[in-house]
Structures are given as C-alpha cells and as structure tokens.
Amino acid sequence: MANALNDLTITEARRLLVERKISAVELTKACLARIAATEPRLNAFITVCEKEAALQAEDADRCLSAGDAPPLCGIPIALKDILTVRGVRATCGSRILENFVPPYDATVVARLRSAGAVFLGKTNLDEFAMGSSTENSGFGPTLNPYDLRRVPGGSSGGSAAAVAADQCLAALGTDTGGSIRQPAAFCGVVGLKPTYSRVSRYGVVAYASSLDQVGPLAKSAADAALLLAAIAGADPRDATCSARPVPDYTAGLAGEIAGVRLGVPREYFGEGIDPEVRARVEAAIKALTAMGAKPVEVSLPHTRYAIAAYYLIATAEASANLARYDGVRYGVRAGADNHLDLYRRSRSRGFGAEVKRRIMLGTFALSAGYYDAYYLKAQKARTLIRRDFLDAFERCDLIAAAVSPTTAFGLGEKTSDPLTMYLSDVFTIAVNLGGLPALALPCGYDGRGLPVGLQLIGPAFSEELLLRAGHAYERCGFSRRRPAAL
Ligand code: GLN
Numbered sequence: 001m002a003n004a005l006n007d008l009t010i011t012e013a014r015r016l017l018v019e020r021k022i023s024a025v026e027l028t029k030a031c032l033a034r035i036a037a038t039e040p041r042l043n044a045f046i047t048v049c050e051k052e053a054a055l056q057a058e059d060a061d062r063c064l065s066a067g068d069a070p071p072l073c074g075i076p077i078a079l080k081d082i083l084t085v086r087g088v089r090a091t092c093g094s095r096i097l098e099n100f101v102p103p104y105d106a107t108v109v110a111r112l113r114s115a116g117a118v119f120l121g122k123t124n125l126d127e128f129a130m131g132s133s134t135e136n137s138g139f140g141p142t143l144n145p146y147d148l149r150r151v152p153g154g155s156s157g158g159s160a161a162a163v164a165a166d167q168c169l170a171a172l173g174t175d176t177g178g179s180i181r182q183p184a185a186f187c188g189v190v191g192l193k194p195t196y197s198r199v200s201r202y203g204v205v206a207y208a209s210s211l212d213q214v215g216p217l218a219k220s221a222a223d224a225a226l227l228l229a230a231i232a233g234a235d236p237r238d239a240t241c242s243a244r245p246v247p248d249y250t251a252g253l254a255g256e257i258a259g260v261r262l263g264v265p266r267e268y269f270g271e272g273i274d275p276e277v278r279a280r281v282e283a284a285i286k287a288l289t290a291m292g293a294k295p296v297e298v299s300l301p302h303t304r305y306a307i308a309a310y311y312l313i314a315t316a317e318a319s320a321n322l323a324r325y326d327g328v329r330y331g332v333r334a335g336a337d338n339h340l341d342l343y344r345r346s347r348s349r350g351f352g353a354e355v356k357r358r359i360m361l362g363t364f365a366l367s368a369g370y371y372d373a374y375y376l377k378a379q380k381a382r383t384l385i386r387r388d389f390l391d392a393f394e395r396c397d398l399i400a401a402a403v404s405p406t407t408a409f410g411l412g413e414k415t416s417d418p419l420t421m422y423l424s425d426v427f428t429i430a431v432n433l434g435g436l437p438a439l440a441l442p443c444g445y446d447g448r449g450l451p452v453g454l455q456l457i458g459p460a461f462s463e464e465l466l467l468r469a470g471h472a473y474e475r476c477g478f479s480r481r482r483p484a485a486l
Helices: 010-018 024-042 050-065 107-114 157-164 181-187 221-231 275-290 301-324 339-350 353-366 372-395 418-423 429-433 463-475
Strands: 045-048 076-080 118-123 170-175 190-193 213-218 261-265 294-298 398-402 438-445 451-457
Touching: 010 024, 010 050, 010 221, 024 045, 024 050, 024 076, 024 118, 024 157, 045 157, 050 118, 076 157, 107 118, 107 221, 118 157, 157 170, 157 181, 157 213, 170 190, 170 221, 181 190, 181 438, 181 451, 190 221, 190 463, 213 221, 221 438, 221 463, 261 275, 261 372, 275 294, 275 398, 275 438, 275 451, 275 463, 294 372, 301 353, 301 372, 301 418, 301 429, 353 372, 372 398, 372 429, 398 463, 438 463, 451 463
Parallel strands: 076 118, 076 170, 261 294, 261 398
Antiparallel strands: 045 118, 170 213, 190 213, 190 438, 398 451, 438 451
C-alpha cells in the first residue's frame, strides 16, 4: 500500500475515490505537492497546470459525489508535451514552438477529458521526440529518479520519470522507435506501445507519421489497460485509425497465460546486450515459463537492418513533417529581409542540432538520384522485417526480449556520438517498423539498483494478451522498488 496519495496506482485510487474515502482535490494536491518538491531536481515537466488541474479535480469530486463517475474520474495524469491540449502551450521540447498554444485537444486528450482525468501538465521530451535520453530537449534534460546522474531514457523521458517519481498516477507518451518502452524500462515503470492505428494521432504533433503511436506509461499493467481502453478506437479525424472494436482490456487481465507460446528470438540475446540485463530478462522468461508459458526459439533474421531502415524512413518523414515550421505560421520568427531568409533564420535559430541533422538526412534520402538507393531500399527492408514477425508469430503467441541492451546510461555519455545513441533502440525499433504492439515491464534491477525492462511483443491488435501476460508476471512476485534518489 502506498505511503502518500500520489503513490497510488489508478486502480487503487479509483476504489478510494468511488468509496469517497479520498477526494480528487486531495489526490491532485498530493501530486502537485510532489511535483513542487521534486521538480527542481527532476525537470520532468515543461509546463505544470496547477489551476486547470484544481478546477478539473473539483469537477471530478462533484461527479463522484453524484455517483456518476466515468472510469478515470479524478485521476491525475501527465501528458507528453507533443500532445495538444486546448489553451495550454505545446512546445514539443523545441524552442521553435516555445510560445505555441494550440486551439484544440488531441483526440486522446479529449477522450481522457471525457473519462474524467485531471491534467497535471506537459512533460519533457527530446525535441520533436527525436532522441533516446531527453537530452535533446530545448528545456534542459530530465534526470533519472533512480540516479540523478543518469538519463531517464527518451524521448518520453519526462513522462516516465514523472510516473516513477510518483508525481502523477500515470502519463501518456508517444513511441516512434521505442520512446515509450525505453524510458519506461530506464525508469522502472510499465509502458505500452499499441498497434499502429489502434490509437488516434489527431493532435499528436507529427514526427514520422507511419510509425508514431500514443500509449500509456503507468505503475502497473492493470493501469495501462485502463488508459488504453480510454484512448483507443476509431476517430473520424484520423483516417489511419482502425475501426476495430476496443476490447475490455481490464476484463481481459483475468485470463490464464498457461499454454501461451513465448518466442525467444536469438538475434536479441547475442552481441551488445549487457550481461546483467540479459540475466534479468532470462529470469523473467523462466518466471513466465513457471506459470505455464511455453518458450520456443524463434528467429528474426532481418533485425540487423532495423536501425538503418528506421533512420532513413523516420528522417524522410520528419523532413516533410517539419517543413511547416517556417517562422510564418508557428512559433519563433526571426527578423529577415526576404521570405527565404525568414525561413532560414527562423529554422536555424528554432531547431536544435539533432533535429537539424535528421531534417538534412531525410531530405538527402528523398532527393532525386538517392531515393531508390536509400528511401526505397529502406522500405524494402521494412517489408522483410515485418515478414520476419509474421513468420515468427506462426510459431509463437508473444515474443520476449529486453527493452534496451543496457540500463540507464550517464548524462552526456552518448551525446557526442549520435550513432551510439541510436543503438540504444536496437530492440525497440523493429516493432514500430512492423506496426506491432509491445509492452515494457520492470523485471528487476542491476547491481547499481537501476531498473531493467522486459519487452513482450505481440501480433497486431494483441494488446489484450500482452496486458494479461504483463499482469500475470506482476502477480508472480516482482515488486517495484521506489526510487531512492529523490
Ligand atoms: N530514439 C528513437 C529516435 O531517436 C525513437 C524516438 C521515438 O520513439 N520517438 O528516433
């Protein structure tokens, strides 16, 4: 049981709220007090919305008292600052958008709002979600709550750190190549990247549109199930969003995992993986096996092309998506003599180094004469990677692997070499290229006390099974250690 109200899970808080043992106002105040006490060190938030949150909490208490409480009524949640909330600045971690106030809610935000959630604020991220450490933010890095000299992962590092530090009950992030799962693993929380098209992208500022997905970061699989149920489902504002009905993920948690065939891909356990991470993940696979899952060896032979393919496809899409920041319609506008100069100066000043690097890479990959050699080739590799998964899922129901080859690395350790930084997503990126869902679960700690993440990958639309397996794993005895660094 939790010590303070902000330590609660959504599931625990829901019960206490409905029984009127606690109020939404008290719960929100506890989170805001924790934010005030820890933010000077953690820097998980770019914008904290005290006033709006207090008003939402009062509304929630009225609904709760009237006995008319939607599923997330009065639950304080943090939102990655790449999701639009009407009237609240959305920076995307970029100085180019430091004053951008969107006039509309993202669909996921509107859905959380109608489910009664309270918005605590907008969390820090790598600029436009490009990065794996939150060090690329234009608003300073977020620190890892388990060790303040280390990164929380990225790009949803602010969301992961905020959940781990109990500043909120849960958060939303986005995952284009690992940005929910890798920070969840580094901060010891649960992170779910849904199937591409499961969740609407309307109001999610675009990085790489064929890969981006929104999903929850939470303290348990059961909480992730509640959040996914609230945000998933068809949206007339996003033509890529699936019309498939949304199952009752919470009801789905109850089933068995006995007999589930658990694929263990040999390519994910070889070179480059830290031995302590490997040992914790293997122990987790043993624990699932003890509960009746059946391990089977599988192969994903094209995994080695995933990083190269991703960094061509994602940057190509980013170069097109980020063309809109021209100093005319949004954010920073530099003084200039003519319009070309205006674009050039506004973009030079507003974007950080990693974003510029990716725009240049993507523009190059799409340019005449190079398109076939780079972009088209990367799309072909993507097809092979997707087929690897389809073949593997003929032989297994879920795939188990590490989330990241190491635990949280030191601040500044990888900033001078973008390629080493890119390698920290070697186990997460193929999932996005395949459009598949995957769950990151805390599965232990290394010798320094840093969290290790287990990744479960499923076929398209298998979120129910993923969450059930995650819930079963949590029940088999793994317990979360609260971060001591704060
Ligand atoms: N770390 C990866 C990148 O830098 C993935 C980011 C993401 O998922 N948004 O592109």
